[in-house]
Amino acid sequence: xxxxxYDFLRKLVKQRSGLVLSADKQYLVESRLxxxxxxxxxxxxxxxxxxxxxxxxxALAVEVVxxxxxxxxxxxxxxxxFEHFRNTIMPSLMVARAAQRRIRIWCAAASTGQxxxxxxxxLKEMGPLVAGWRIDILxxxxxxxVLEKAKAGIYSQFEVxxxxxxxxxxxxxxxxxxxxxxxPEIRAMVQYKPFNLLNDFAGLGMFDVVFCRNVLIYFxxxxxxxxxxxxxxxxxxxxxxxxxxxxTVVGLTDxxxxxxxxxxxxxxxxxxxxxxxxxxAIAGGR
Amino acid sequence: MKTCLVVDxxxxxxxxxxRILEGLEFEIAEAxxxxxxxxxxxxxMPDAVxxxxxxxxxxxxxxxxxxxxxxxGDAPKVVFCTTENDVAHIARALHAGANEYIMKPxxxxxxxxxxxxxxxx
Ligand SMILES: C[S@@+](CC[C@H](N)C(=O)[O-])C[C@H]1O[C@@H](n2cnc3c(N)ncnc32)[C@H](O)[C@@H]1O
Numbered sequence: 005x006x007x008x009x010y011d012f013l014r015k016l017v018k019q020r021s022g023l024v025l026s027a028d029k030q031y032l033v034e035s036r037l038x039x040x041x042x043x044x045x046x047x048x049x050x051x052x053x054x055x056x057x058x059x060x061x062x063a064l065a066v067e068v069v070x071x072x073x074x075x076x077x078x079x080x081x082x083x084x085x086f087e088h089f090r091n092t093i094m095p096s097l098m099v100a101r102a103a104q105r106r107i108r109i110w111c112a113a114a115s116t117g118q119x120x121x122x123x124x125x126x127l128k129e130m131g132p133l134v135a136g137w138r139i140d141i142l143x144x145x146x147x148x149x150v151l152e153k154a155k156a157g158i159y160s161q162f163e164v165x166x167x168x169x170x171x172x173x174x175x176x177x178x179x180x181x182x183x184x185x186x187x188p189e190i191r192a193m194v195q196y197k198p199f200n201l202l203n204d205f206a207g208l209g210m211f212d213v214v215f216c217r218n219v220l221i222y223f224x225x226x227x228x229x230x231x232x233x234x235x236x237x238x239x240x241x242x243x244x245x246x247x248x249x250x251x252t253v254v255g256l257t258d259x260x261x262x263x264x265x266x267x268x269x270x271x272x273x274x275x276x277x278x279x280x281x282x283x284x285a286i287a288g289g290r
Numbered sequence: 291m292k293t294c295l296v297v298d299x300x301x302x303x304x305x306x307x308x309r310i311l312e313g314l315e316f317e318i319a320e321a322x323x324x325x326x327x328x329x330x331x332x333x334x335m336p337d338a339v340x341x342x343x344x345x346x347x348x349x350x351x352x353x354x355x356x357x358x359x360x361x362x363g364d365a366p367k368v369v370f371c372t373t374e375n376d377v378a379h380i381a382r383a384l385h386a387g388a389n390e391y392i393m394k395p396x397x398x399x400x401x402x403x404x405x406x407x408x409x410x411x
Binding site for chain 2: 078083161162165166167169170171173174179
């Protein structure tokens with residue numbers, strides 16, 4: 005691949021998804037995009053780039069972006085966030101929302117569904133505690149391909165053995181040949197929708213909990229800050245944000261602060277987020 | 291150092307399991323079937339047992355039931371590791387006192403995840 009072609013692809017992917025490809029990722033781009041080129045009936049990467057430069061390349065560009073994504077996910081990934089959810093977030097929200105009995109959760113980079121389904125299983129296992137509550141889980145991702153897999157809820161034997169306790173496998177999955185499918189009841193607790201984190205967040209509504217895990221690591225500083233500040237505007241003042249193990253708000257934004265003794269858990273900073281400054285947010289100022 | 295008894299009639303599997311578990315800082319003992327495993331537990335109760343199901347002489351299920359009736363036999367965390375991957379087998383194992391269940395084929399990530407799950411790591 006010529007440096008010019010590589011540069012074009014890097015810009016395209018960055019512009020469309022935020023994903024930063026450093027100069028040394030050429031091998032990765034080649035191995036991921038050659039199959040895309042072949043599938044489109046093109047001989048190689050320079051033909052692919054040529055096609056992308058032309059008109060009517062929208063669908064192809066979407067495929068290129070999806071192919072460059074890292075979609076790896078596990079059930080109960082890193083464990084701790086889900087312990088925070090069970091032991092810190094839910095108990096506090098159940099007091100704070102006792103009047104409305106309504107909680108909205110957003111998985112902002114849900115990939116193949118393990119994260120939202122882990123939350124759904126947690127909620128299901130709370131049983132009578134959450135009876136009468138309306139708890140919505142919105143799960144979004146830029147990639148349609150992963151969302152289709154998430155909706156189907158079918159996982160390989162390998163995937164159900166990383167992070168998922170065997171008791172939960174037995175309780176919430178049905179065996180489907182060599183694979184396992186999560187129960188219709190759990191599936192119905194999660195709503196899937198394609199959504200690009202670079203887009204305008206208006207229309208998503210307000211949330212009490214946002215899981216935005218293992219996606220900011222792929223973005224540059226400016227994009228991270230932008231996403232975090234836009235999340236801040238739709239997290240209620242007493243809501244929560246959870247980031248991945250290698251991610252933080254520290255040094256990026258004042259919209260959130262780390263919650264003491266709860267690694268990976270962040271709370272909106274008073275006066276910055278949620279209901280109070282919403283008018284300012286709509287006006288575009290802060 | 292925690293101890294793990296690896297019970298499998300295949301020496302290849304025992305070797306693979308040993309390598310993975312030693313990497314996770316376990317001291318390993320091996321047994322080829324349920325009888326040998328019980329013997330090993332009588333002389334020294336391990337912290338963990340990685341247990342195959344189908345073995346000659348005494349199978350993993352029978353071993354587990356005997357282990358749980360032994361003095362101190364409720365202490366070890368028992369993780370099945372078997373090609374029996376249907377719900378009925380899993381349910382039976384859990385009912386007999388297994389703590390976790392690995393469906394073969396397995397790798398380091400799975401063993402690590404499951405041992406973490408039962409609090410061994
Ligand atoms: C590594 S996965 C993380 C999955 C899950 N949150 C977890 O922690 O296991 C990252 C996901 O982010 C998605 N993603 C990347 N850029 C995105 C963007 N601009 N908008 C929405 N999703 C994006 C990818 O498609 C991918 O599925």
